Amino acid sequence: xxxxxxxxxxxxxxxxxxxxxxxxxxxxxxxxxxxxxxxxxxxxxxxxxxxxxxxxxxxxxxxxxxxxxxxxxxxxxxxxxxxxxxxxxxxxxxxxxxxxxxxxxxxxxxxxxxxxxxxxxxxxxxxxxxxxxxxxxxxxxxxxxxxxxxxxxxxxxxxxxxxxxxxxxxxxxxxxxxxxxxxxxxxxxxxxxxxxxxxxxxxxxxxxxxxxxxxxxxxxxxxxxxxxxxxxxxxxxxxxxxxxxxxxxxxxxxxxxxxxxxxxxxxxxxxxxxxxxxxxxxxxxxxxxxxxxxxxxxxxxxxxxxxxxxxxxxxxxxxxxxxxxxxxxxxxxxxxxxxxxxxxxxxxxxxxxxxxxxxxxxxxxxxxxxxxxxxxxxxxxxxxxxxxxxxxxxxxxxxxxxxxxxxxxxxxxxxxxxxxxxxxxxxxxxxxxxxxxx
Amino acid sequence: xxxxxxxxxxxxxxxxxxxxxxxxxxxxxxxxxxxxxxxxxxxxxxxxxxxxxxxxxxxxxxxxxxxxxxxxxxxxxxxxxxxxxxxxxxxxxxxxxxxxxxxxxxxxxxxxxxxxxxxxxxxxxxxxxxxxxxxxxxxxxxxxxxxxxxxxx
Numbered sequence: 001x002x003x004x005x006x007x008x009x010x011x012x013x014x015x016x017x018x019x020x021x022x023x024x025x026x027x028x029x030x031x032x033x034x035x036x037x038x039x040x041x042x043x044x045x046x047x048x049x050x051x052x053x054x055x056x057x058x059x060x061x062x063x064x065x066x067x068x069x070x071x072x073x074x075x076x077x078x079x080x081x082x083x084x085x086x087x088x089x090x091x092x093x094x095x096x097x098x099x100x101x102x103x104x105x106x107x108x109x110x111x112x113x114x115x116x117x118x119x120x121x122x123x124x125x126x127x128x129x130x131x132x133x134x135x136x137x138x139x140x141x142x143x144x145x146x147x148x149x150x151x152x153x154x155x156x157x158x159x160x161x162x163x164x165x166x167x168x169x170x171x172x173x174x175x176x177x178x179x180x181x182x183x184x185x186x187x188x189x190x191x192x193x194x195x196x197x198x199x200x201x202x203x204x205x206x207x208x209x210x211x212x213x214x215x216x217x218x219x220x221x222x223x224x225x226x227x228x229x230x231x232x233x234x235x236x237x238x239x240x241x242x243x244x245x246x247x248x249x250x251x252x253x254x255x256x257x258x259x260x261x262x263x264x265x266x267x268x269x270x271x272x273x274x275x276x277x278x279x280x281x282x283x284x285x286x287x288x289x290x291x292x293x294x295x296x297x298x299x300x301x302x303x304x305x306x307x308x309x310x311x312x313x314x315x316x317x318x319x320x321x322x323x324x325x326x327x328x329x330x331x332x333x334x335x336x337x338x339x340x341x342x343x344x345x346x347x348x349x350x351x352x353x354x355x356x357x358x359x360x361x362x363x364x365x366x367x368x369x370x371x372x373x374x375x376x377x378x379x380x381x382x383x384x385x386x387x388x389x390x391x392x393x394x395x396x397x398x399x400x401x402x403x404x405x406x407x408x409x410x411x412x413x414x415x416x417x418x419x420x421x422x423x424x425x426x427x428x429x430x431x432x433x434x435x436x437x438x
Numbered sequence: 439x440x441x442x443x444x445x446x447x448x449x450x451x452x453x454x455x456x457x458x459x460x461x462x463x464x465x466x467x468x469x470x471x472x473x474x475x476x477x478x479x480x481x482x483x484x485x486x487x488x489x490x491x492x493x494x495x496x497x498x499x500x501x502x503x504x505x506x507x508x509x510x511x512x513x514x515x516x517x518x519x520x521x522x523x524x525x526x527x528x529x530x531x532x533x534x535x536x537x538x539x540x541x542x543x544x545x546x547x548x549x550x551x552x553x554x555x556x557x558x559x560x561x562x563x564x565x566x567x568x569x570x571x572x573x574x575x576x577x578x579x580x581x582x583x584x585x586x587x588x589x590x591x
Contacts, residue, residue, distance in 0.1 A: 076551050079508075079559035144558055209550040212458055273458045275465035340547045347518055355521050359547070360540030 011085035019068025026060025027404035034397035039389035045314040052107040059100040065330040080136035088132040095125030112172035119168040126161040145221035149201025156193030213268040262291040283332025290324025315386040371406040378403040443561035489582035
C-alpha cells in the first residue's frame with residue numbers, strides 16, 4: 001500500500017539512461033574482441049575469447065538493458081516503486097559495469113585476481129538491485145501473471161548470479177566444484193530462469209498492448225512461469241545427481257516451454273491490428289524466430305548427441321540466442337522505452353503548459369531502420385562465422401561494430417535531443433502562465 | 439457479478455479498437471474516414487476520462503481517504519493525454535500523416551502504460567474498496583461511457 005501511495009514517482013531519467021547508454025558500449029567491445037581474436041574464437045564454445053564474448057553480451061549488454069528497464073517498469077506494471085531510484089541505479093551501475101569488464105579480463109587471461117574482483121563487484125551489484133527491487137515488490141500481491149513473472153525472473157537472476165560467482169571463484173582451482181555441470185546449470189538459469197521468464201512477463205503486457213494483438217491465452221499466463229521454475233529447478237537437481245534420463249526429459253520440457261512462448265508470440269503478432277510494423281515489432285519477430293531456431297538446435301543435440309558434438313552447433317546456438325534473440329529484443333525495446341521516456345520527462349518539464357515534441361522526433365525513423373538492417377547483416381555474418389570462421393569472422397566483427405556503434409549513436413542522439421529541448425521547454429514553461437485546471 | 443476491473447478494462451480495449459481504425463485510415467491516406475474515426479476515438483477517450491474523474495475516482499477517494507495517491511496521478515496523465523489528443527486531431531485536420539503517427543504513437547504508449555497501472559493496481563483497489571457499491575456504480579459508469587459514443591455519432 002505504501003508503494004501505491006506514491007505510484008507517480010517515475011524515476012529520474014538518469015536512473016535508467018545510464019544503463020541504456022552503457023549497454024551498446026559492451027556490444028562494441030564484443031565486436032573489438034572478435035576482431036582481435038579472429039577465427040580462433042570460434043574454435044569451441046570453451047575458448048577464453050568465446051567465454052569472454054558471451055559475458056560481454058550477457059553481463060555487459062543484456063544485464064544493463066534489463067535492469068535499466070526494470071527500474072522503469074516495476075512502478076508501472078506492479079505499482080512497486082524502488083526507493084531512491086537514482087541512488088540505487090548509481091550504486092548498481094557503478095558495481096556492474098566495472099564488474100563486467102573485470103569478468104571479461106579474467107576470462108581472457110585466467111587472472112585469479114580479476115575473476116575474484118569481478119565476482120565481488122557483480123555479486124554485490126546484483127544483490128543491491130535484488131534487495132531494492134525485492135523491497136519494492138514485497139507486499140505487492142502476485143495476483144496477475146506479469147507480477148508473478150517479474151518476481152520469479154528476479155529469483156532466476158539471483159540463482160544465475162550466485163552460480164556465476166561460485167564459478168568465477170572456482171575457475172583458478174581454489175576449490176573443487178564440478179565446473180562443467182555448474183556451467184550448464186548457470187547457463188540454463190541465465191537463459192531460461194532469468195531472461196526468458198523476464199521476457200515473457202514483459203511480453204504479456206507489451207505485445208498485446210503496443211502491437212495490438214489478441215491477449216496471451218489464460219492457460220499460458222497461468223501456467224508458464226511456475227512451469228518454467230519447476231522444470232528448471234527439477235532439471236538442475238537431476239543434473240547435479242547425474243540422473244541422465246530424467247535430466248534429458250526435463251531438458252526437453254524446458255525447450256518445449258521456450259518453444260511454446262516463442263511460437264505463441266509469433267502467432268499473436270501475426271494477428272496484430274497495427275497498420276504497419278515498426279522496427280520494434282520487427283526486432284521482436286526476429287528474436288522469436290531465432291529463439292525457435294535455437295530450440296530446434298538444442299532438441300537436435302539432445303536427440304543426436306554424437307552428431308551434434310562434431311558440428312558447430314553450440315556456436316550457432318550461441319549466436320542465435322545471444323545476438324539473434326536477446327540482443328534483438330533488447331534493441332527493439334530500447335527504441336520504444338528511450339524515446340517515450342524522453343517525451344515523458346520533457347512533457348513533465350513543460351509542466352503541462354508546453355507540449356513536448358512527440359516521441360518519433362526523438363530518434364529519426366531512418367536511423368532506427370538503418371540500425372535494424374545493420375543488425376540483420378551482423379546476425380547473418382555471425383551465423384556464417386560460426387559455420388565458416390576462416391571466411392566470415394572478420395566481416396562479422398566489422399558488422400557487429402557497425403550495428404552496435406549505430407545503436408549507441410541512436411541512443412546518444414536521443415540524449416542530445418533531451419538535453420537540447422529540456423532547456424528550451426523549461427525556460428518557455430517559466431514564461432508561460434499555468435493553464436486553467438481541467 | 440462483473441468487476442470494476444473487467445468493466446473498465448473492456449472500455450480500454452474498445453478505445454484501442456477505435457484508435458486502430460484511425461491508424462488504418464491515416465496509413466491509407468483516407469482523410470475523410472480518418473477524421474470521422476478520430477472523432478469517435480476522441481469521444482471514447484474523453485468520456486472514459488470523465489467517467490473516472492466524475493464518478494469512479496471521487497468514490498474511491500471518499501471510501502479510502504486517499505486523495506493524493508493514484509487517482510491524482512491518473513488525473514495528471516489524463517491531462518497529458520488530452521494534450522496529445524489535441525495534437526493528433528490537429529495533424530488529422532492538416533492531413534499530415536507523419537505528424538499524426540508521431541503523436542498517435544506517443545499517445546498509444548502513454549495510454550497503455552496508464553492502462554496497465556489502472557488495470558493492475560488502481561481498479562483492483564477499487565474492486566476491493568467499493569465492493570458494496572458495484573451494483574449501482576457500473577450502470578452509472580456505463581451511462582457516462584455510452585453518452586460519449588452517442589454524442590459522437
